[in-house]
Amino acid sequence: MCVGPAEALGLTLSVLAEAVDASAALVVPSSPVGAHTDVAEVLDFARSCDVVTFDHEHVPADVLEALVSAGVSLHPSPAALVFAQDKGAMRARLAAAGIPCPRWRMVSAGEGTTEEAMAYAVAAVRDFGAEVGWPLVIKTPRGGYDGKGVLVADSVEEVMPWLERALASDDGVLLEERVDFVRELAALVARSPSGQASAWPVVETVQTDGVCTEVIAPAPGLGDQAASAISEVALRIARELDVTGVLAVELFELRDGRVVVNELAMRPHNSGHWSMDGAVTGQFEQHLRAVLDLPLGSPRPLAPWSVMTNVLGGEDEELYSTYRHVMARDPGAKVHIYGKAVRPGRKIGHVNVVGDDLESLRARASHAAAYIQGSVRE
Numbered sequence: 001m002c003v004g005p006a007e008a009l010g011l012t013l014s015v016l017a018e019a020v021d022a023s024a025a026l027v028v029p030s031s032p033v034g035a036h037t038d039v040a041e042v043l044d045f046a047r048s049c050d051v052v053t054f055d056h057e058h059v060p061a062d063v064l065e066a067l068v069s070a071g072v073s074l075h076p077s078p079a080a081l082v083f084a085q086d087k088g089a090m091r092a093r094l095a096a097a098g099i100p101c102p103r104w105r106m107v108s109a110g111e112g113t114t115e116e117a118m119a120y121a122v123a124a125v126r127d128f129g130a131e132v133g134w135p136l137v138i139k140t141p142r143g144g145y146d147g148k149g150v151l152v153a154d155s156v157e158e159v160m161p162w163l164e165r166a167l168a169s170d171d172g173v174l175l176e177e178r179v180d181f182v183r184e185l186a187a188l189v190a191r192s193p194s195g196q197a198s199a200w201p202v203v204e205t206v207q208t209d210g211v212c213t214e215v216i217a218p219a220p221g222l223g224d225q226a227a228s229a230i231s232e233v234a235l236r237i238a239r240e241l242d243v244t245g246v247l248a249v250e251l252f253e254l255r256d257g258r259v260v261v262n263e264l265a266m267r268p269h270n271s272g273h274w275s276m277d278g279a280v281t282g283q284f285e286q287h288l289r290a291v292l293d294l295p296l297g298s299p300r301p302l303a304p305w306s307v308m309t310n311v312l313g314g315e316d317e318e319l320y321s322t323y324r325h326v327m328a329r330d331p332g333a334k335v336h337i338y339g340k341a342v343r344p345g346r347k348i349g350h351v352n353v354v355g356d357d358l359e360s361l362r363a364r365a366s367h368a369a370a371y372i373q374g375s376v377r378e
Contacts, residue, residue, distance in 0.1 A: 001268070001276070001336070003027050005285035011292070016045045023339035024055075039066045046072045053245060053291045054267055057084045058143065075193070075244040075291035076266045083241055084266040087174050088141040097240050099233060100260045102179045102252070103132050106141070107163070108172030121163045125156050125175065132177035138162055139174040150210065152178060179260060181252035185219055186271035187234035190246045190286045193293045197238060198286070199231040200279060200299040205250070205271050211345065214366070215308040217274045217301065220358065230259055237264070246287040248272065270310070270347070275299070277334045277352040278306030303354040309365035311349035313342040314374040319349075322372045326351075333368045348373075 006013045014030035015022075025031035030048075034041035036059050043066055046052050051073045064078040076084075083090040088106045095101060107124045129136055138159055140149035153159045159173075166173045184205045191197040201218035218227065234249040248269035250262040272283035281289075281297025289296050319337060326335060330353070337349035351368040353361045370376040 002284045002288055005282065005288055009285070009288060009294075011288060014045070014049060016042065026339045036060075037063065039063050042067065043070055043072075046070070051075060051291050053287070054081070057081060057266065077242065077244065080241045080243045081266055084264045086141050087139055087263070088172065090264055091174065093241065094237070094261060097236075099237060099240075100258065102137075102260050102262075103177040105175045106172050107175060108166065108170070114167065117167055118163065121167065122156055122160075125159050125163070128175050129156070135178050137176040137178050139176065141171050141174050179252050180255050182255055183219075183253050184262070185222070185230065185251045185253055185259065186215070186269070187230050187249045187251065188246065188269060188272040188275070188283060189231070189234045189238050189249070190283070190290045190296055190299075191235075191238040191243055192290045192296060193244050195239075196296050197235050198281075198296045198299045199235055200272065200275055200283070201301060202227045202230045203271055203274065209345075211310070211312070211347070212270050213310050213312070214362070215271050215274050216358070216362070217278060217306040217308075226259075233259075233261070237261075245290045246272065246283050270350075273336070273350050274306040274308040274352055276336065278302055278354045304356050305358045305361055306352065306354045307358070307361040307365045309351050309362075309369040310347050311337070311351065311369045311372050313344050313346040313348050315344065316374045317342040319372055322374075326368045326371055329371075330364050330368060333364060335368065335372070337372075 002013060013028050015024040015028045016034050016036060017025035017031040020033055032045055034045055036042060039062060042063050046067055052067065053075050067074055068078060083093055091101060091104045105128045107121050135152050135154045138151040138153050143149055151162060162173050184207060185202055186205050187202050189197060189199045202222060203215050203217040204219035205212050206214040230251065234247065237249060238247045243266055245266060246268050248265040248271055251259050252262055253259050268283045268287050276282040278301055280300045280302065286297055323335065326333060332353060334352040340346065340348050342348055351365045353365045355361050367376065
């Protein structure tokens with residue numbers, strides 16, 4: 001999705017693709033195949049690039065260190081990226097900066113025998129549960145997304161399998177209080193190496209079974225003062241962590257009116273897909289501008305409301321025949337398909353609509369996405 005903005009800016013993209021038929025490889029002519037976990041392959045790829053950036057956070061530390069040692073320009077830097085890779089490190093760093101978060105605790109193996117280590121971990125879980133109340137939210141510090149790597153546990157017994165896996169690794173588990181929230185929000189900002197920054201409107205994200213299914217921009221009912229305060233938190237995080245590129249800050253809006261940070265993503269993010277059609281500068285163009293230290297574009301919305309609905313994979317792998325109906329029924333709907341293999345529940349595309357009537361926009365986007373994924377046929 002960076003291809004269009006890159007062409008408009010006169011930039012040449014190259015992608016290290018996991019396979020010849022990877023979605024990015026289908027649209028980027030320079031797409032050598034390689035593994036993001038292989039130091040030699042990544043270094044060989046990076047030698048042809050002026051700047052290297054990321055579309056996910058899972059590049060191993062040894063690969064990042066090798067790139068830095070080779071003098072490759074990385075955005076965001078490994079020093080910043082670690083706080084999107086490791087949720088425990090993120091919690092500790094945000095807490096040190098005074099950024100509001102749910103109460104949390106990292107639990108790792110204690111010293112001694114396996115039995116003693118397990119007893120130590122179990123005691124830590126019991127103590128935290130007694131402090132904040134059950135149920136607890138249990139997270140793997142690394143690798144989880146879209147509801148994966150997250151468990152809501154009502155007892156220590158439910159946490160035991162996670163503790164056993166944690167004792168077999170050095171990652172541990174992250175315990176968090178289960179906050180009483182009314183909705184989820186996201187603040188998307190961009191920051192360049194020279195320190196210029198911009199912020200899109202704060203949005204509401206709607207989750208279904210741990211997967212984002214809808215984004216509304218701006219978040220309905222969020223006052224100007226509250227929205228400004230949230231944007232300032234996101235911009236502050238970008239400054240504190242020295243983030244370059246796009247940063248997504250996912251938040252919970254609590255019933256008492258407070259807002260706490262849930263997670264960070266240092267890349268163009270699902271919560272910002274609406275900006276492709278709903279803002280003067282979309283997130284993919286802005287990310288390119290930011291990592292190349294070009295002047296940032298305006299994030300101003302083009303209409304009072306934008307709605308993005310994700311297209312999730314269904315049983316039918318053939319999508320093209322659905323376009324005719326969607327385009328004829330709603331010429332104002334913008335359909336974006338990712339070229340990914342269709343699997344049930346997988347994000348394979350999204351639909352954007354913009355305009356003045358929020359409820360109408362939600363209905364239009366929802367119908368178009370549902371028709372493409374095959375859950376409605378009218």
